[in-house]
Amino acid sequence: MCSNYSPEHVTYTWDCLQRLKSGSRAVFTQPPLPFKCPGAPQKIVYLTADRLRQQGILKDCSLNYYVHAPVIFGVPFFARELVKIAARYGIKVHYQHNLVAVDGSMKTATFEKVSEQNKGERITVPFDMLHVSPPQSPPDEIKSSPLVNAAGWVEVNQNSMQHVRYPNVFSLGDVNSTPNSKTAAAVRKQAPVVVDNILHMMGKRAVEGGYDGYASCPLTTAFGKDILAEFIYGGKVTPTLPLNPAKEHWVGWWIKVTGLPLMYWNYMLKGYVWFPKHNTAFKGDVA
Numbered sequence: 277m278c279s280n281y282s283p284e285h286v287t288y289t290w291d292c293l294q295r296l297k298s299g300s301r302a303v304f305t306q307p308p309l310p311f312k313c314p315g316a317p318q319k320i321v322y323l324t325a326d327r328l329r330q331q332g333i334l335k336d337c338s339l340n341y342y343v344h345a346p347v348i349f350g351v352p353f354f355a356r357e358l359v360k361i362a363a364r365y366g367i368k369v370h371y372q373h374n375l376v377a378v379d380g381s382m383k384t385a386t387f388e389k390v391s392e393q394n395k396g397e398r399i400t401v402p403f404d405m406l407h408v409s410p411p412q413s414p415p416d417e418i419k420s421s422p423l424v425n426a427a428g429w430v431e432v433n434q435n436s437m438q439h440v441r442y443p444n445v446f447s448l449g450d451v452n453s454t455p456n457s458k459t460a461a462a463v464r465k466q467a468p469v470v471v472d473n474i475l476h477m478m479g480k481r482a483v484e485g486g487y488d489g490y491a492s493c494p495l496t497t498a499f500g501k502d503i504l505a506e507f508i509y510g511g512k513v514t515p516t517l518p519l520n521p522a523k524e525h526w527v528g529w530w531i532k533v534t535g536l537p538l539m540y541w542n543y544m545l546k547g548y549v550w551f552p553k554h555n556t557a558f559k560g561d562v563a
């Protein structure tokens with residue numbers, strides 16, 4: 277059993293993956309929203325499948341992906357492509373299933389169905405490798421503070437990042453209530469808005485909305501390939517590059533493994549605010 281969501285154990289995922297052999301059963305989970313990075317639970321499914329394909333044993337193994345939501349990805353434009361990619365690998369996707377128990381010694385995982393028709397029904401499935409994406413919440417210190425909404429997230433305006441009850445409080449990142457996907461890419465776009473608005477307040481000028489819900493998720497669909505999903509509020513697709521955002525491409529992989537770490541360590545963490553603008557005029561985002 278492994279999880280890329282645990283920094284201490286993430287390399288163990290690779291150990292588990294390497295131990296898969298012909299006949300192995302790999303099981304993957306996606307928890308209820310919200311969770312960090314909408315694509316992370318499924319990136320590992322595709323990478324596992326691609327590794328088995330490279331070894332020539334994909335068709336002899338079973339890969340089952342249990343998803344809490346009724347869809348594979350929240351943005352329909354990308355969900356359509358991801359469903360095809362899962363089918364290409366022979367991955368069985370089970371929607372509206374929530375992991376509720378794991379028996380390590382027996383190597384079984386129990387899921388509860390969450391659809392209206394089958395609510396509460398349980399199934400137990402055997403596994404040789406189980407990759408878990410755990411349910412997630414704000415830290416207790418935040419949840420127990422007066423800053424939060426009923427669900428425990430810091431309650432801010434979704435465009436200005438200003439607190440809805442305490443005007444001198446701004447919040448950005450995963451801990452806040454804005455309905456964007458929880459990604460570092462979102463933080464990158466929220467940070468300049470927060471800085472501008474604090475300067476506006478200090479200069480006795482009006483606070484402005486400026487954050488449009490941008491999030492980005494490099495969906496690793498194979499070793500060396502990626503769909504670079506970029507989108508804003510409402511599921512509108514906003515690609516930065518002049519490439520078809522629905523298609524897997526090596527450029528997205530390069531960005532993921534080389535470009536983004538460079539951007540993160542050398543620009544974002546040092547507080548530089550210039551980044552390429554995303555293309556809000558993209559017209560391919562029809563449902």
Ligand SMILES: Cc1cc2nc3c(=O)[nH]c(=O)nc-3n(C[C@H](O)[C@H](O)[C@H](O)COP(=O)(O)OP(=O)(O)OC[C@H]3O[C@@H](n4cnc5c(N)ncnc54)[C@H](O)[C@@H]3O)c2cc1C
Nearest residue numbers: 280281312313316415417449450451458459460461492494
């Ligand atoms: C497996 C995985 C894959 C991801 N892939 C991507 C991706 O491809 N692209 C992307 O853009 N994003 C991705 N993300 C999401 C990204 O990592 C987060 O959105 C981002 O880190 C959010 O930054 P943050 O500063 O808001 O929160 P965090 O990075 O969670 O930082 C919060 C910090 O607060 C600390 N903390 C908690 N409680 C306290 C306390 N009481 N006192 C002091 N400190 C405290 C925590 O230790 C932590 O260091 C991924 C996340 C995961 C887990």
